[in-house]
Amino acid sequence: MAPEENNTIAVDGQLVDLRNRHLAALLAWLIPGAGHLYQGRRTKGRLFFVCILSTWILGFALGGGHVVYASWQPGDKRWHYFLQAGVGAAALPALLQGYEMKRHTDPFTGETDRDYEPYWGGFMAPPFRPVMESEADEVAAWYARRGAGYEMGTWYTVIAGLLNILVIYDAYGGPLAVPISGRKREDEREEAAEKENRGPSD
């Protein structure tokens, strides 16, 4: 099938066929780099896959596997998850765990059923309720166990999710524009190189 006119862009002297850009963006969200592989931009696809997922996995490991969970309960509004979910499929188990935890928590007392065992040994499961600031709850235990690793793990996974938003944009619309200051400097360099190549004219 011939590439559609609107979906072909020229960047750095190369023609790039973005193919079905909506599908590419969806794939890029689901698995970082997958949208680019679908578009045939293999080098970039592999680079995104390695950079983003390794950052995300490293953060997840630093935080002892407890930094990614979906929760919007009093005392535990995990807003970080919205950003961590930028990496797509890797963060989705947290939604199921969050839903199950909510189902096993009494809405009146706000306390989780003590007999409840989260799936997969608690992988991406929210903490048991109640979670209260400055109380010795499960979140406090995670912090105590991992120290700075818990904070760093949270930021690594958040940054990985944010980076993937750039990648999704790149899959959908092609590379972002280089800032004007960067372009100017590049033009100046090119001019200087051209002058050097020409040598003294008079």
Place this chain on the structure above:
Amino acid sequence: MLSISPTYLLYYVPLIIAISLVFGATRHEDTHLILRHAWLTGRWITGFMGVIFVVLCFLDWMT
């Protein structure tokens, strides 16, 4: 001078590599340009953080 162990600074290394490469690759298609952009981004961010670090050290020394 530092209130944390200097080994904590190692957390910065994988992060800056990933951020720089993704920044470069979301602005170019050519591999050479991607790497050059990544290098410049990494240098800029490190320099910026370095300046902040020096300013904070100076303020700490003043007090």
